[in-house]
Amino acid sequence: MICYLDTSALIKLYIYEEGSPEVKELVTNSLLVATSKIAYAEARAALARGHREKALEDEIYAQAVEALKDDWRNYFAIEVSDTLIKLAGELAELHQLRGFDAVHLAAALILKQQVKENITVACWDKRLWQALNANNFALLPEKLPGGGMN
Secondary structure, eight states, rough: EEEEEHHHHHHGTTTTTHHHHHHHHHHHHHHHHEEEHHHHHHHHHHHHHHHHSSSHHHHHHHHHHHHHHHOOOOSSOOOHHHHHHHHHHHHHHHHOOHHHHHHHHHHHHHHHHHHHHHOOEEEEOHHHHHHHHTTTEEEEEEEEOOOOOO
């Protein structure tokens, strides 16, 4: 199985949130775990914000950052190319997505086209989940998540 993690799913590997066990199981059962290169910056920003807002204690924050740094080389990180960015712009308009969410959708679509098989996408952002669903991805969670900014 091949899976793609948007940042809302990737972060669940480093801090415990609703859905963390499911994402860990998906990753364990996947031959390839992919994400966009932007996910690293987004994940680091999310961890820093959690630390700044006192949701993550110093030690938990430091452990999460180090684990992400260590694990990053194991992910198939999709390049942010001109083709991907142009597709993301179209998808942002079509699905009313924020910029980085559109980049994730474009990256997942490009990955799906390259591997020529279905991939499972893990995503806890409502609007991005809906766009992924509209593009016929297998999704985790299977039902529209309650979290996310949208």
